[in-house]
Amino acid sequence: MYFFKLICERLQKIGGKKMSKHLKGLIVLLLAVLVLAACGGDGSSESNANGDDTSGEEQITINVFQGKVEIKDQFEAMVEVYEEENPNVNIEFVAVGGGSDYIGSLKTRFSSGDEPEIFSIAGPTEAEQFKDYLADLSDTESAQLAFEGTLDSVRDGDAVLGLPYNLEGYGYIYNKEIFENAGVDASSIMTYEDLENAFSTIDSQKDDLGIVAVNALGAKERWIIGAHLANAYLAPEFNNNILEAYNADTVTFERGDELKRMLDLQVEYSVQPTLNIDYSQQVEQYFSLGQVAVIQQGNWIYPSVEQMDPDLAQNLGILPIPVEGLEGKLPVGVPNYWGVNKNKDEATVQAAKDFLDWMNTSEVGKETVTSEFNFIPAYEGYSADMINDPISKEIFRYSEAGETIGWVFNGFPSNSWGDLLGEFMQEYIADGLEWEDVLTNATEKWEEGRN
Amino acid sequence: MKNKDLSFWLFLTPVLLALAIVVFIPLIIGTYYSFTDWNGLTVTKFVGFEHYLNILKDETFIDALKFTTLFSIVAVILLNIIGLGLAILVTQKLKSSNFLRTIFFMPNLIGGLILGFIWQFVFINVFGEIGQSLGIPSLQGWLSTTNTGFWGLVILTIWQMSGYIMIIYIAYLQNIPNELNEAADIDGASSLQRFRHITFPLVAPAFTVSMFLTLSNAFKIYDQNLSLTEGGPFGSTQMVAMDIVRTAYTRNQLAYGQAKAVIFFIIIAVIALSQVYYNKKREVDL
Numbered sequence: 141m142y143f144f145k146l147i148c149e150r151l152q153k154i155g156g157k158k159m160s161k162h163l164k165g166l167i168v169l170l171l172a173v174l175v176l177a178a179c180g181g182d183g184s185s186e187s188n189a190n191g192d193d194t195s196g197e198e199q200i201t202i203n204v205f206q207g208k209v210e211i212k213d214q215f216e217a218m219v220e221v222y223e224e225e226n227p228n229v230n231i232e233f234v235a236v237g238g239g240s241d242y243i244g245s246l247k248t249r250f251s252s253g254d255e256p257e258i259f260s261i262a263g264p265t266e267a268e269q270f271k272d273y274l275a276d277l278s279d280t281e282s283a284q285l286a287f288e289g290t291l292d293s294v295r296d297g298d299a300v301l302g303l304p305y306n307l308e309g310y311g312y313i314y315n316k317e318i319f320e321n322a323g324v325d326a327s328s329i330m331t332y333e334d335l336e337n338a339f340s341t342i343d344s345q346k347d348d349l350g351i352v353a354v355n356a357l358g359a360k361e362r363w364i365i366g367a368h369l370a371n372a373y374l375a376p377e378f379n380n381n382i383l384e385a386y387n388a389d390t391v392t393f394e395r396g397d398e399l400k401r402m403l404d405l406q407v408e409y410s411v412q413p414t415l416n417i418d419y420s421q422q423v424e425q426y427f428s429l430g431q432v433a434v435i436q437q438g439n440w441i442y443p444s445v446e447q448m449d450p451d452l453a454q455n456l457g458i459l460p461i462p463v464e465g466l467e468g469k470l471p472v473g474v475p476n477y478w479g480v481n482k483n484k485d486e487a488t489v490q491a492a493k494d495f496l497d498w499m500n501t502s503e504v505g506k507e508t509v510t511s512e513f514n515f516i517p518a519y520e521g522y523s524a525d526m527i528n529d530p531i532s533k534e535i536f537r538y539s540e541a542g543e544t545i546g547w548v549f550n551g552f553p554s555n556s557w558g559d560l561l562g563e564f565m566q567e568y569i570a571d572g573l574e575w576e577d578v579l580t581n582a583t584e585k586w587e588e589g590r591n
Numbered sequence: 592m593k594n595k596d597l598s599f600w601l602f603l604t605p606v607l608l609a610l611a612i613v614v615f616i617p618l619i620i621g622t623y624y625s626f627t628d629w630n631g632l633t634v635t636k637f638v639g640f641e642h643y644l645n646i647l648k649d650e651t652f653i654d655a656l657k658f659t660t661l662f663s664i665v666a667v668i669l670l671n672i673i674g675l676g677l678a679i680l681v682t683q684k685l686k687s688s689n690f691l692r693t694i695f696f697m698p699n700l701i702g703g704l705i706l707g708f709i710w711q712f713v714f715i716n717v718f719g720e721i722g723q724s725l726g727i728p729s730l731q732g733w734l735s736t737t738n739t740g741f742w743g744l745v746i747l748t749i750w751q752m753s754g755y756i757m758i759i760y761i762a763y764l765q766n767i768p769n770e771l772n773e774a775a776d777i778d779g780a781s782s783l784q785r786f787r788h789i790t791f792p793l794v795a796p797a798f799t800v801s802m803f804l805t806l807s808n809a810f811k812i813y814d815q816n817l818s819l820t821e822g823g824p825f826g827s828t829q830m831v832a833m834d835i836v837r838t839a840y841t842r843n844q845l846a847y848g849q850a851k852a853v854i855f856f857i858i859i860a861v862i863a864l865s866q867v868y869y870n871k872k873r874e875v876d877l
Contacts, residue, residue: 265843269632362823413732556842
């Protein structure tokens with residue numbers, strides 16, 4: 141700091157009294173910036189030196205950047221095995237999520253120039269945004285093995301811009317014990333009428349069964365009604381193809397009446413007021429504690445149920461949401477895709493592809509993906525026995541048999557049209573909006589989002 | 592006065608630098624982005640005032656602004672009344688006054704997110720149970736309507752912030768010289784008259800500070816909003832800050848969200864500055 145002062149005094153002498161106060165301030169500022177910049181420079185040169193100690197063969201570093209925090213330890217353990225088999229590849233795993241904004245962090249990484257080699261994207265909106273960075277993966281083994289339809293949302297002509305993480309599915313998850321006690325045979329429920337009968341049978345024995353209501357509708361969460369429930373009735377309109385939804389200029393709600401009927405049914409037999417029930421209340425407070433018999437949810441609730449009641453977790457089943465003409469089909473989709481950065485050199489891109497293939501097709505990879513990550517595989521070559529939990533097993537069987545309804549909600553306009561539809565549906569539940577207005581308002585918003 | 596020499600700037604440099612890096616530069620860059628089609632990664636073209644014109648037609652933003660304004664007005668009035676009330680209470684000669692001060696200030700130490708979840712439990716479960724067992728329907732189904740959502744937010748904010756406002760008022764109340772009150776007492780002034788003509792004018796500076804604090808805080812609320820109502824039911828309790836976050840990150844319209852943020856910034860700056868100016872004129876100097 142003394143050195144600093146000296147320079148300033150020297151400068152002051154040169155400038156004499158003519159130097160204005162502002163100029164002085166400016167010079168001080170500039171000097172401070174220089175000092176700071178010099179400190180910063182030291183740090184970066186050091187880290188460069190660290191990365192240099194290669195042992196003969198060319199070292200390839202692959203940074204994996206993605207949003208699932210819960211698989212971090214398991215992923216790193218799997219990576220260790222891979223690194224032993226391929227000593228020239230070094231894989232660094234970064235997980236951003238669990239409350240922090242993944243896609244925002246990813247954009248920051250890209251705009252700062254520190255681009256990861258492998259990163260995750262969700263659906264066609266993000267695939268389009270990152271199109272300039274995504275390599276074509278159609279030549280990978282994984283792409284050949286992926287279930288039909290799972291690559292739809294990341295196709296760009298002949299190119300495949302991502303590989304599915306896993307499958308997820310939702311429907312009516314039910315408590316087998318309560319269904320048995322009520323004398324309802326779940327396997328016979330196919331149509332809407334079957335479901336209605338089952339609900340009213342259970343409802344009539346509420347007190348004997350020790351439940352407060354048949355189901356708990358988490359209407360506070362806009363995605364439960366606006367994205368998931370609505371998807372079952374919107375997907376047929378777009379031929380179960382997410383890209384078709386993504387490119388559609390409007391939505392006609394061909395099955396709007398069916399959607400209304402199902403929403404009404406769920407509201408009628410739910411714990412009240414439904415607008416107060418959020419995800420955690422629905423899953424933990426009502427379902428896991430055995431206060432309701434059934435909820436509209438997906439396989440992702442398994443860990444929470446298991447934590448609260450391991451016996452119940454083993455005793456769960458899933459029923460499809462009945463859609464006329466498509467009974468017995470479960471809405472199954474891909475929540476996330478692995479993408480490979482194409483702005484890296486060829487060897488690195490190839491190494492990244494090889495790693496993804498290894499993860500999806502090797503024995504170690506398959507084992508980790510199914511039993512450690514608890515993923516439902518989106519690829520051929522797995523068997524249902526490899527999957528731990530009962531809901532995921534059933535979902536895998538549905539997808540293997542092709543008995544599925546597609547997920548189109550990631551192709552909704554600007555990614556959040558489902559939230560808007562959910563808000564209109566909430567208003568309908570609160571008696572503030574007629575059903576026709578729900579549909580017209582939602583259609584209007586869809587068209588707005590497409591312009 | 593030669594206090595603005597070199598050392599003056601030297602000492603100021605770290606602060607100026609920090610301010611420039613975290614406030615001024617982002618503000619300038621952000622304003623620039625609001626005139627472009629920035630998507631978080633790249634800027635391809637300059638769109639001029641397009642985003643700003645769209646905001647004028649954006650119902651969600653205008654609804655959020657109305658809701659926030661109404662909320663702020665109610666919150667500021669109630670916060671200052673209750674804050675001053677608590678301050679007067681704990682400056683009385685009570686044995687428990689130190690204890691009470693601690694208790695009243697305590698909610699301020701809890702983060703907004705957690706408070707939101709605690710109050711969500713209180714409003715939905717505790718209120719619901721009480722309402723059910725006493726047969727009061729108005730206590731049931733809180734937060735599932737717009738009105739109860741609004742008052743839920745007001746109650747939460749008051750509970751959290753009134754202790755802080757109380758501390759500010761205490762500082763000013765304790766600065767009032769005893770002689771004034773004693774003299775007025777001898778002259779036969781009632782306690783109400785003493786409050787109206789002595790206490791009130793002398794704590795006027797505290798109004799400046801606390802109204803500024805409460806108003807800008809009430810306007811900027813985000814975490815309490817997020818954890819208590821999440822904007823629901825049907826987005827009717829969504830405040831401006833939440834609308835901006837949702838526009839930018841959920842709907843992925845980063846530049847448009849940035850334009851909303853610029854407007855939000857201007858509104859807060861205008862309110863805050865005009866209020867400081869107005870209150871300064873009314874203050875009584877001792």
